Amino acid sequence: MERPILEHTLEQLRNALERDDLASAANIIEAMRPADQADLFAELEEEQQHALLPEIAPEDSADILEELDDETVAELVDALSDETIVRIMDEMEPDEVADLLGDLHPDRAEMLLSGLEDPDEVRPLMIHPDESAGGLMTTEFLVLRRRMTAAEAIEAFRLWNPDAETIYYLYVVDQIGRLSGVVNLRQLILADPDTLIMDLMETKLITVGPDTDQEEAAQLLLRYDLLALPVVDDQKRLLGVITVDDVMDVLEEEATEDIQRYGGAQPLERPYLDTPPSTITRKRIGWLLLLFITATLTGSVMLLFQEELQAVVALAIFIPLLIGTGGNAGSQTTATIIRALATRDIEPRDAFWVWWHEARVGLLLGAGMAIAAYIRAITWEPDSALALTVSVSIMALVLWATSVGSILPLAAARLGIDPALVSGPLMSTLVDATGLFIYFSIAGIILGI
C-alpha cells in the first residue's frame, strides 16, 4: 500500500462494499493492474473478499489469485463454491493451477481438477514439486515444425493468441515431439515470409529437465539473458516453458529466503506485516533455542578454565572483545560464501581454493586486528604479556573464524543442505565457544598459568 493512489482507490472500494454495491466494487478492481488488484483485495476483510471475488470477472480473479500468497489463496478456495473456483481456474496459467491444487486436500483438488475445461494441461504439472523446473514451467506453448515458413509461423501464432504477455519464443519440434530449435517473434517479423523455420531457428539450445532445481533454472536464464527456458524430458521432448517473469519472482524469493536464513530465522511465507507475530515467533524460536544450547558450550569452556580466570582476572575483560571479533569475521566470510554459491560464482568442489583464499584473508585481517588489539590492551592494562596474549589470540581467532566460515557453508552445499542455514548467529555461537578455548590455551602458554 505504498502509493497514495492505491490508498484512494482502497477507500472507494471500501465505500462501495459498505453500500453493498458489489458491481461497482468489482469495476474498481477490474480497472487496476494485477499486482495492484491483489494488493487492494488483500486489504479487505475476509467476508468482503468472499463476497466480492465471485463478482469480479474470472480473468481478473485469476490474476488476483496468481498474485496473492499461497496461504490466503488456500483460505479463499476453502470458502468459495467449486463452481466459482473452477470458473476462475480456467483463466489461470496451468502452472499456477497446479500449485494451487497442490495446496488443497487431495479430494477437493481432484474434484476441482475434473471440473476444469482442460484438466490434461494441469495434471502433468502436478507431479513436479513446487520448487523444481517442472513446477515452475507452463505447458501453454506453441510448437512449430521445421518446414513451416515464417508467414505460416506468424499465422499459427495469431491463431494461438496467447494471453501471457511474456511469450516471445516459439519452439520447433520434430515428428516425435523432440525439441530441435527456437525462433523468437522478432526473427519471424524480420524474416522474409517464405523463409523456412529450419533456416531461421537457433539450434544450440539451453534446456533443463523437470527435476532441475528452480534456482538453477533461474540462474541459467539470468546468465544467458533469455526470456524463456524450455523444459525437456530424457528424450529431449518438450514438456513446458519457464518464462522470465516467473524467474524474476524465483530470484527475489530465493534471495529473501537466503537473507532470512542467514539471519538465523526460517523464511516467512507471507509479506512481513501480514504474518502474525505468533508465526514469526515459530519461525525464529527453533534456531534461537538451538543456538542457546550451543551457547552453553561457551559457559562450559569458561568453567573449564576457571583457574586461569581466577589467576588473571583481567583475562575476562577481553572475552567479549575477542569472541565478538571472531564471530564478526566468521559472519563476514559466511555471507560472502553463501552468496557466491547462490550466484554460482563458486561451486562446492572449489572448497579447497575457497578455503585457501579465506585463509590468506584471515592472515591479513588477523594481522591488522592483532595490531589494534595490542594497542587497545596495552592502554587498558599496562601488561605487555597480557597484551601479547590478546594480540596473538585475536590473530588465531580471526584465522580460525574465516576458515570455519568458508568450510561450513561449502560442506553444507556438498551434503545437499542449503548453505544459508550456516547463519551469522550460528557462526558467532560456534566461534564463541571454540574461540574461548583458543584464547585460554594461548593465555596458558604465554602467561604460564
Next chain:
Amino acid sequence: MERPILEHTLEQLRNALERDDLASAANIIEAMRPADQADLFAELEEEQQHALLPEIAPEDSADILEELDDETVAELVDALSDETIVRIMDEMEPDEVADLLGDLHPDRAEMLLSGLEDPDEVRPLMIHPDESAGGLMTTEFLVLRRRMTAAEAIEAFRLWNPDAETIYYLYVVDQIGRLSGVVNLRQLILADPDTLIMDLMETKLITVGPDTDQEEAAQLLLRYDLLALPVVDDQKRLLGVITVDDVMDVLEEEATEDIQRYGGAQPLERPYLDTPPSTITRKRIGWLLLLFITATLTGSVMLLFQEELQAVVALAIFIPLLIGTGGNAGSQTTATIIRALATRDIEPRDAFWVWWHEARVGLLLGAGMAIAAYIRAITWEPDSALALTVSVSIMALVLWATSVGSILPLAAARLGIDPALVSGPLMSTLVDATGLFIYFSIAGIILGI
C-alpha cells in the same frame, strides 16, 4: 568454469594461443554464447587477452566487454589502442558504453567518445549516475506515432532491426516527443494490419524518471511483470528504456550487496575467486575495527559492574549465553526487516507498526527463551534467585533486541542510508554492550547487590 564443456573449450583455446594461432582462438570464442565467451576470456592471462581481443569480431568483443566486470574492462581498455576500442564500442549498447567511459580518465573518455559513429546516443547517458534509472536505460528504442497502422509499425520495426533480443515493446509518442502509449510486438502481430496504433496502444503507463534509483525501477518491473520500463523526463518526453535483462542483473547485484553488507562487509565488485585476498581484507577490516571499538564498550560495562561480578561470580558464566541470545534475536529481526524493505513489503513510514509487530514477537520469543533459560540455570547452579535473574534478563534482552533490530534499519532507511548497513555483527555488538547493562541492573534488583 563450472561446466565441463567450458573446461574443454578453454583447453583448446589455450592450445591455439600457445601456437600463436590467434585466428583459431578467435573462432573458438566467437562460437560461444556471450556469458561463456566472457568466462573463457576472463580465464586467460592478461597478455593473451590483450593480443586476442583485437582479433575477435567487434560484435563478439562487444558482448565480452558487456559481460566482464568493470575493473577488468578498465584494465583492457587501458592496454588497447583507441582504434580497437572504438570499433568495439560501436557494437555495444549505448548504456554500456556510457558506463565504460564513466570509469575512464575524462580525457581518454572524451577522445574515445568523439571517435564513435554516434556519440550523441551515448553523451546524454553519461550525465546519469550508474545506479540510477538513467544510468540503466538504453537510448536505442523505436518510437511510433498514433496514426500509424499496425502494418506500418511492423514495417518500421523491420527497418529498425534492433540487435537486442529483449526488445518487444514499442513506444508511441506525440508531436513533441511526449510518451502517450505502448504496444508490444505480440499485439502488432495479432492485430488487423489496418488498425491504428492509437486504437491498439495501452495508455496507462508505468514510467520512471532518470533519477529514480535503479532498485526502485527494478522492483516496478518485477511487480508488474513487464519486459521493459520507459524512462521519461518532467515533460513526459521519452528518454530511454530499461529492459528486463538489465533489471534481473540489478536484482541479483542488489541482493548480493545486501547479504554481504548484512554479513558485516562491504560488497565485492568482482566474482569472489577473482578478488585478491588483499581487496577482500580491505572490504572487511573497516567494519571489523569499528565493531572492535564498539565491543570495547562491553568491556567497559563489565568494569563498571566489577563489584557485582565479584559478589556473585556465577553471574559471569551466563554472560555469553545471555548476550549471545540477545544478539541472535536482533540478527533475526534485522535480516527480516532489511529484506522486507528491499522488496518494498514495508516502507520507512511503517516504522511504528513494524516496531509494534516486533515487540509482540519479542514478548513471545522472550517468554519462550525465559523458560528455557530458567531450566538451564537451575540445573547448572541450584539457586532460584540467580535462575530468576537469568530468566528475567533474557526476556528483557530479547524484547530489547527485537526492538533495536527493527528500529535501526528503519531509521537508516529514513535517513537515506542503506538499511543493510545495520548488519548482523553490528546488532550483536550493540546488543552485547547494552544487554550486559540490562543483565547487571536486573541482577542488582533481584539479588540485591
